[in-house]
Amino acid sequence: MANTDTRADNPGEPGAETVERAGAEADERELGAAGSQLSTSPEESAARRDRAEASAERTGGVPALGVIGWARWFWRQLTSMRVALILLFLLSLGAVPGSLIPQTGVDPVKVEEFRTQHETLAPLYDKLGLFNVYSSVWFSAIYILLFVSLIGCIVPRTWQFVGQLRSRPPAAPRRLTRLPAYTSWRTDAEPERVLAAGRELLGRRRYRAHTTGDAVAAEKGYLREAGNLLFHLALIVLLVAFAAGQLWKSEGGKLIVEGDGFSNTLTQYDDFKSGSLFDSDSLAPFGFSLKDFQATYERTGPQKGTPRTFRATVSYWEGADGKERTKDIEVNKPLEVAGSKVYLLGHGYAPVVTVRDGQGDLAYQGPVAFLPTGDMGFTSVGVIKVPDYRDKNGKKDQLGFQGRFTPTYALDAVRGPHSSFPALDYPVLSLNAFRGSLGVDSGLPQNVYQLDTRKMKQFKDKTGDLFRKALRPGETMTLPDGAGTLSFDGVKPWASFQVSHQPGNGLALGGAVAALAGLAGSLFIQRRRVWVRAVRGADGVTVVEMAGLGRSESPKLPEELADLAADLNSRAPTATLATSTPAAGAPVDETPADEIPADPVDPAEGARA
């Protein structure tokens, strides 16, 4: 405690002083007991031990003995409030770089860009795990230590709390005048009757009250501690849920052109990520097809072209041959099916083309998904690959087209040909054509959105310029030298979906709700103790004293005590014979109120100091 050796400066004879001093110390011990565990912070005892060890160190007696001693010392440090505080601070500090440096888990493309731009920094960042902050060794170390500390902290606190619930509120200290809120009056009622009334009154106000000796001891607000424990426990639940989600999650992307379908097997995905404990056999059997996709855009004003709504209408089925149902998927409204969620991620256009070869035979027909380049007008690029093709002499060959699709074609002096609006107001498809080997037979996986032109030759027109044509829907272009035709039949929209399955969501939500409830209990409920003492004075009149003790943040304690006192006073009325000031009648403490020494008056606080 802070002021253990502040004397009670009570002038008097030398002999009286020592007695007085011993009395003050006894008082203090008692006050400490009265305020003990009003907060079950572990520091209470740890601080004392720390201090003992610190003094041991100063005197050369290195902490405890051997490995076990050190281990115990380390454990005590780790579970102390001070270290918990430092770890919390480190946690927030450690989270900062992850928001400033691109993260592989969030945006791998940006990480690659960063690597090429900062050739000296990138390897260093790699070593420090700065591209994967939240799974890096050092960040994990911080939060694992914090959670070990947390467990080491709540387990003993829980036992302590259970112990408190089973025992009774601590007995009244000898001098109630020293407590933060105090009142007293004289009454003609019998002490026993006053105590019985006090106990009944406190019980009615849902205090846990019991009578010991000449006083009633009562306590209220246990839910504060319960809430605090619940909150810290819920944090562990949240961490477990989060970890489970990361380990067993699966997440795949799929682009679907209007009219096409998808069934949930690994081979059908365009890309697929999963946690380290995920088992691909556990993919739930379901599927869906894209019936219709609608997008609307702002038509006027400064935000012209900004997307307003996206809606994908799908029909889906669950199980091997489940019934088909229809549902709209929107940006904030995923489809929930078989424990997975299907989110709408993006959309684009797929020009529908028909390619005929040099013989006039059908070589390719269908929609080809083009990818948006990111401009406001939704200009998209893509390639058309025709692997089965014969030239006009019937020789086997392959064709490839590089295309640019503009939903609303416009031409101006500054930007040249471009798209001025994302909707299909005036669609134009312009193409370059190549012949030769597409490289698809090499067995290597190929990007369907890129054309490998290393073994191909671009078509040239009659004048020797590179062949290039722009088509409106319904138009057909003829390749030079009778190499065939390509007709642009129309445009279909496509939508891309993310199918994700993340276990532990329910647990995380439960943890979050419990944390919130616990926090509310811990911060809004005040824990406080009230004592009522009734003693018959020398003149035969009963002296009633009441005192309250709470945490330093309990602002309402004096008002509550006043309230209780008024209530009790109405049953044990102030004696009519009493002289003017009621407080003067207090027999136990003759010290005038304003000469009370400045000892720790809030032991709950002092105990942790």
Next chain:
Amino acid sequence: MILAAATNENLANVSNVLIYSSMAVYTLAFFGHIAEWIFGSRSKVGRTAAALTGAAKSTPAASGPAVTVRTAAGEGGGTAVLERPKVVTRSSAGTRDVPDGPGAHGGDEQGDLYGRIAVSLTVLAFLLEAAGVVTRALSVQRAPWGNMYEFSTTFSTVAVGAYLAFLLAKKNVRWIGLPLVTTVLLDLGLAVTVLYTDSDQLVPALHSYWLWIHVSTAIVCGAVFYLGAVATLLYLFRDSYENKLAGGGEPGAFATSVLERLPSAASLDKFAYRINAAFFPLWTFTIIAGAIWAGEAWGRYWGWDPKEVWSFITWVAYACYLHARATAGWKGRKAAYLALIAFACFLFNYYGVNIFINGKHSYAGV
């Protein structure tokens, strides 16, 4: 359809006019508060300072005898029969028992008058600003929090609203008036110049009722945390002022004039703590609501997006502050620094992340 569009544009214009009018009235309130502080400086100051230093000298120990007598409800008057028990309170250990200052007007009547005028003007400006926010919402027929302009105007409206609510509840908060009105003017100035965006619809990702829940609680938290941060900052000044006095030092004339009109360090600290502690659960809820929304919109409830990271950092920083208050050797000034860091994180999450870092959360029109 065209008619509806026209009314909407009208409403948007009305909203702009209301916001500009509120700025004009806030400016008048600002001058009112300045007058309050200036008139307040000419009277009583010497006396209060003397009382404070006198009190500090009379008690050698840092913590003097701390006893105040408060009367219980319904003091009976003369006759002993009617007298009810009086409650004696002692302030807790380690806190000086320093009385609160008289407020910006320093007990000067003219100062007080100007202060009252300033508060009345603040009420008027608040009503104008709130009407501006509401008409903006009506003009776009959605929650008015689609971009930083709308966010900023709502933010300062709520901050002023919270301050007025505290005044209405008879809390001792008038001293916040000047700093609050000053920053509200700065905030609105930024909003109408740099951040202004024409009223418009939302991009599809923001179409969700979670927008109402998540963003409204975020704004409320920010606004009251701001009041808490102002109190914390003033606590730090007032605390060093009191320390200096108690240590026998002599603070400068300006510091003396300003600081002793504020509430005592202990009161400021307690005010800040109560605000931060009371709204920490709401901030926790805001993050949870955001995670649920992210789960619906993007398929994962937590993805370490910069906005999420900074909400988390802010949350942990406030938890740090609450822990510090319960940890030996950390309460008082150190805890106050943590509270300021926590609020700085909140601010960075709002301005810094929106402007400097690109994430999924970027608003339209920044």
